[in-house]
Amino acid sequence: MAARKTTAKKPNVSGDELKQYYRDMLLIRRFEEKAGQLYGMGLIGGFCHLYIGQEAVVVGLEATAKENDKRITTYRDHGHMLACGMDPKGVMAELTGRQDGYSKGKGGSMHMFSKEKHFYGGHGIVGANVPLGAGLAFADKYRGNDNVTYTYFGDGAANQGQVYETFNMAALWQLPVVFVIENNQYAMGTSQERSTSTQDIYKRGEAFGIPGEMVDGMNVLSVKEAGEKAVAHCRAGKGPYILEIKTYRYRGHSMSDPAKYRTREEVQKMREERDPIEQARDMLLTGKHASEEDLKAIDKEIKEIVNASAEFAKDSPEPALDELWTDIYAKEVPQGEAV
Ligand SMILES: Cc1ncc(C[n+]2csc(CCOP(=O)(O)OP(=O)(O)O)c2C)c(N)n1
Numbered sequence: 531m532a533a534r535k536t537t538a539k540k541p542n543v544s545g546d547e548l549k550q551y552y553r554d555m556l557l558i559r560r561f562e563e564k565a566g567q568l569y570g571m572g573l574i575g576g577f578c579h580l581y582i583g584q585e586a587v588v589v590g591l592e593a594t595a596k597e598n599d600k601r602i603t604t605y606r607d608h609g610h611m612l613a614c615g616m617d618p619k620g621v622m623a624e625l626t627g628r629q630d631g632y633s634k635g636k637g638g639s640m641h642m643f644s645k646e647k648h649f650y651g652g653h654g655i656v657g658a659n660v661p662l663g664a665g666l667a668f669a670d671k672y673r674g675n676d677n678v679t680y681t682y683f684g685d686g687a688a689n690q691g692q693v694y695e696t697f698n699m700a701a702l703w704q705l706p707v708v709f710v711i712e713n714n715q716y717a718m719g720t721s722q723e724r725s726t727s728t729q730d731i732y733k734r735g736e737a738f739g740i741p742g743e744m745v746d747g748m749n750v751l752s753v754k755e756a757g758e759k760a761v762a763h764c765r766a767g768k769g770p771y772i773l774e775i776k777t778y779r780y781r782g783h784s785m786s787d788p789a790k791y792r793t794r795e796e797v798q799k800m801r802e803e804r805d806p807i808e809q810a811r812d813m814l815l816t817g818k819h820a821s822e823e824d825l826k827a828i829d830k831e832i833k834e835i836v837n838a839s840a841e842f843a844k845d846s847p848e849p850a851l852d853e854l855w856t857d858i859y860a861k862e863v864p865q866g867e868a869v
């Protein structure tokens with residue numbers, strides 16, 4: 531049950547798999563860049579938290595998921611939606627508040643869901659999605675299947691009280707939940723050193739008997755490898771698992787962040803030395819799994835998908851006024867339905 535550190539690993543996947551991860555990370559990066567542009571043009575309003583820099587976390591973990599596994603996350607959620615296969619067009623349309631968005635334009639960046647892809651949001655209250663994630667895992671345990679729930683939250687959220695109430699219950703009932711702490715080293719403008727009494731968050735489950743691991747979140751293969759172990763533990767009925775994934779966000783906390791709490795050099799250094807997409811690119815080229823031309827073709831394909839999502843969003847109308855009165859209360863409560 532002891533918590534431990536893992537180190538980065540050499541490629542342990544096929545060239546095609548690695549290419550897929552590169553593609554999936556690039557889709558998130560380019561999508562987020564486009565969202566940033568649309569925000570600057572006034573086409574996206576309200577809160578918008580970009581995932582740029584953290585792509586390897588969700589792509590590495592999605593590579594360990596099977597059909598019917600569930601995921602739930604915070605407000606920094608666009609990457610999670612794209613990685614689990616939600617349509618970029620529907621996500622961008624929601625960001626721009628349009629009728630064809632995942633929440634009919636009424637939820638925006640932080641409030642999207644997909645029953646089909648088992649994506650349970652998008653949550654704005656820091657820490658509040660953690661008990662919900664354990665609840666999703668409880669449902670699967672109750673039904674007796676081997677599904678796992680990936681419950682993502684930040685280093686800041688890891689200091690919330692409800693996280694520890696959840697750890698206790700998840701361990702007590704041996705729930706199949708992977709607690710994924712995306713440690714990007716900042717909670718808004720507060721660094722982890724300034725806010726957190728002990729820096730090794732992966733050890734926070736020890737008091738509850740939950741194993742934990744620290745993972746290099748800038749290397750998609752390290753994330754996948756640690757994720758496989760965590761998921762196997764959960765599927766085998768051994769209860770929850772904690773992954774503290776060390777990552778970094780390149781952009782501000784949200785679109786309105788003056789970024790006075792860190793230096794430009796710090797961000798630049800991370801981008802130059804640790805970027806997850808560049809690392810995957812290097813592994814593809816040096817391992818001769820892809821040529822420069824192959825990668826250019828992937829870049830082009832991604833650019834087209836992202837541009838098409840922006841065009842789709844711009845063409846989609848704003849929701850009609852009477853939409854204000856729909857989707858407020860559930861009409862029917864599903865009874866014991868398998869989801
Ligand atoms: C209960 C609660 N307190 C405060 C806030 C304001 N707030 C929004 S994000 C955030 C920082 C959270 O940081 P972290 O958990 O590290 O996630 P990150 O933004 O780095 O992904 C805070 C304090 C909130 N949304 N909810």
Ligand SMILES: [Mg+2]
Pocket residue numbers: 684685686712713714715716717718
């Ligand atoms: Mg953080």
